[in-house]
Amino acid sequence: MQTALFDLPETPPEHAVVARFHLDCDDLGDPDQWSLVFAAERSMGAAVKAAGVGEVDGNEFGGGEVVIFAYGPDAETLYRAMEPGLRALPFRPAHAVLRYGEPVDGVVTERIEL
Secondary structure (H helix, E strand, O other): OOOOOOOOOOOOOEEEEEEEEOOOOOOOOOOHHHHHHHHHHHHHHHHHHOOOOOOEEEEEEEEEEEEEEEEOOOHHHHHHHHHHHHHHHOOOOEEEEEEEEOOOOOOOOEEOOO
């Protein structure tokens, strides 16, 4: 018995790479730091697009840190495309969290120190 009007393929779960960098202040950073982040983000976005592994989705400044978000079907391949750009940013301490699935309780994650 058919329960749906259409047999649509299931959408694979979205994986993520979320990278956090400590800035040299307790707030939003300064224009020089923003420029470095924006340039790295453009470079990583181009690398991710060229590899066809997802998208770099933006950043968030605040609380003395910057967070960069990226999404795609496989966190490991997404991270590999982004890794040179992430490691090039000078802000430390820093780490990336690879999330292997949707953001729900119990989803597998991996933390990589940068």
